[in-house]
Amino acid sequence: MTLAGDLVTLRRELHADPEVGLDLPRTQARVVEALAGLGLEITLGTGSSSVVAVLRGQRPGPTVLLRGDMDALPITEDTGLPFASANGAMHACGHDLHTAALVGAARLLHAEQRAGDVVLMFQPGEEGHGGARAMLAEGLLEASGTRPVAAYALHVIADLPHGVFHGRPGPIMAAYSTMQIDVIGRGGHGGRPHEALDPIPVAAQILTAAQTYVARRFSAFDPVVLTFGEFHAGSAPNVIAERATLRAGIRTFSAEHTARVARELPALAESVAAGSGCRAEVTFTPVMAPTINDAAAATVLENVATGLFGAGRYRQLENPRTGSEDFSEVLAEIPGAFGYLGAAFPGAAQPAGNHSPRAVFDDSLLEDAARLLAGCARHHL
Known part of the structure; x- marks a missing residue:
C-alpha cells in the first residue's frame, strides 16, 4: 500500500x-x-x-x-x-x-x-x-x-x-482562562427583599461591569474576549437566593493581558459586590497560554x-x-x-x-x- x-x-x-x-x-x-x-x-x-x-x-x-x-x-x-x-x-x-x-x-x-x-x-x-x-x-x-x-x-x-x-x-491562537464568581448575599422572602441581600442583581452588575471593563481598559489591538457562559441562582420565584454563580471563559493574546485579567477582573467583581453589601468569591484559572x-x-x-x-x-x-x-x-x-x-x-x-x-x-x-x-x-x- x-x-x-x-x-x-x-x-x-x-x-x-x-x-x-x-x-x-x-x-x-x-x-x-x-x-x-x-x-x-x-x-x-x-x-x-x-x-x-x-x-x-x-x-x-x-x-x-x-x-x-x-x-x-x-x-x-x-x-x-x-x-x-x-x-x-x-x-x-x-x-x-x-x-x-x-x-x-x-x-x-x-x-x-x-x-x-x-x-x-x-x-x-x-x-x-x-x-x-x-x-x-x-x-x-x-x-x-x-x-x-x-x-x-x-x-x-x-x-x-x-x-x-x-x-x-x-x-496565532488565544490564551484561555476560566473565572468563577460566587456572589454571596443573604436569602429571604421574595416579598420582603429589604430584609435580605439579593445576590442576583449584584451578579448582573458584575457581569455588565466586567464586559464594560474589558472593552474600555484593554486595547482593541490586543483584545480580551470575555464570555459569561453560565449564570446560576435561585430555586423558586418567591425566594431570594443566598448565592448566585457566574462562570466565564476569557481569551487573551499576550502574556501581559493574560496576567492583567487574572489580577484585575477578580478585584472588579469583589469591589462591585462589596458596594452592594454582598461578598464575591472569585476563582480564576489559567488553562492555556x-x-x-x-x-x-x-x-x-x-x-x-x-x-x-x-x-x-x-x-x-x-x-x-x-x-x-x-x-x-x-x-x-x-x-x-x-x-x-x-x-x-x-x-x-x-x-x-x-x-x-x-x-x-x-x-x-x-x-x-x-x-x-x-x-x-x-x-x-
Missing part, C-alpha cells in the same frame, strides 16, 4: 475508536504499532498515554520536535461515515488526522539520509487536560539528549480554504509549504484565531510554529466546524500534511 493509503487506514482506525483525555491506551497501542520497523527510541508516558519517539539521524546534528495530538472529545458523532465512532466520543477536532500525519512524517524522515534527530511528540489530553504540560514535566525536551532548536505542529480546520496551509508570525509563533519558524513553515506545494497552497492569517491550543506550552520553551490546514470535506456547501458532531475532514490531505511536517524538520537538519 502507498504511504497515503496507509495513513488513511490508520486515521480511520483511530477515528472509529476515539478516546478522551489523558488516558488513551488503545490509541497509544495503535501509534506504537504504526511506528514499528522505523528503529525509533520510544518512551511511553507514566502519567498519561503519551508516546515520545526519537528518530536518530545518520550524523550528529540538531534536534527538531514535531507534535501530533491524539485525544478526542466527549461528543456523540452524527456524520454517517462508514467508520464513524459509536462509543460516545468523537474525533471532532481532527486529532486523528494529526496523529496519522505525524506517523507519515516519521516514515518520510526515516527513509532519508540526514543529520540530527527528530523528537515525535504524540500527545494526549490536548482538549483542556494539560497533556503538553504533563509531557514537558516527564522530560520531553530532553528525550534526544539535546534540547530541540525548533518545534512544529499542524492542525486541520474546517472553515479555511480546502487544501491551503495557513500560518502567521506572532500570536497564548500560542505565539516564532517569526523565523513561521517563515520556515511558509517556505516549506510554498516550496512543496506552490504559492497557492499557503496563506498568511491576517489575525490570530480565538481558539486555544496547549502546543503553546511547547512554544513557550522552544522557538517554533503552529500552522493550519483547511481540510473540510470538498463539496460541502456549509461544512460543519471543528467540535461539531457533524464535522467531516478530508483525509486525502494526510500525505500533504506529513510532507509539510517532515519538510519543516528537514529545514533544520
Whole structure:
C-alpha cells in the first residue's frame, strides 16, 4: 500500500475508536504499532498515554520536535461515515488526522539520509487536560539528549480554504482562562427583599461591569474576549437566593493581558459586590497560554509549504484565531510554529466546524500534511 493509503487506514482506525483525555491506551497501542520497523527510541508516558519517539539521524546534528495530538472529545458523532465512532466520543477536532500525519512524517524522515534527530511528540489530553504540560514535566525536551532548536505542529480546520496551509508570525491562537464568581448575599422572602441581600442583581452588575471593563481598559489591538457562559441562582420565584454563580471563559493574546485579567477582573467583581453589601468569591484559572509563533519558524513553515506545494497552497492569517491550543506550552520553551490546514470535506456547501458532531475532514490531505511536517524538520537538519 502507498504511504497515503496507509495513513488513511490508520486515521480511520483511530477515528472509529476515539478516546478522551489523558488516558488513551488503545490509541497509544495503535501509534506504537504504526511506528514499528522505523528503529525509533520510544518512551511511553507514566502519567498519561503519551508516546515520545526519537528518530536518530545518520550524523550528529540538531534536534527538531514535531507534535501530533491524539485525544478526542466527549461528543456523540452524527456524520454517517462508514467508520464513524459509536462509543460516545468523537474525533471532532481532527486529532486523528494529526496523529496519522505525524506517523507519515516519521516514515518520510526515516527513509532519508540526514543529520540530527527528530523528537515525535504524540500527545494526549490536548482538549483542556494539560497533556503538553504533563509531557514537558516527564522530560520531553530532553528525550534526544539535546534540547530541540525548533518545534512544529499542524492542525486541520474546517472553515479555511480546502487544501491551503495557513500560518502567521506572532500570536496565532488565544490564551484561555476560566473565572468563577460566587456572589454571596443573604436569602429571604421574595416579598420582603429589604430584609435580605439579593445576590442576583449584584451578579448582573458584575457581569455588565466586567464586559464594560474589558472593552474600555484593554486595547482593541490586543483584545480580551470575555464570555459569561453560565449564570446560576435561585430555586423558586418567591425566594431570594443566598448565592448566585457566574462562570466565564476569557481569551487573551499576550502574556501581559493574560496576567492583567487574572489580577484585575477578580478585584472588579469583589469591589462591585462589596458596594452592594454582598461578598464575591472569585476563582480564576489559567488553562492555556497564548500560542505565539516564532517569526523565523513561521517563515520556515511558509517556505516549506510554498516550496512543496506552490504559492497557492499557503496563506498568511491576517489575525490570530480565538481558539486555544496547549502546543503553546511547547512554544513557550522552544522557538517554533503552529500552522493550519483547511481540510473540510470538498463539496460541502456549509461544512460543519471543528467540535461539531457533524464535522467531516478530508483525509486525502494526510500525505500533504506529513510532507509539510517532515519538510519543516528537514529545514533544520
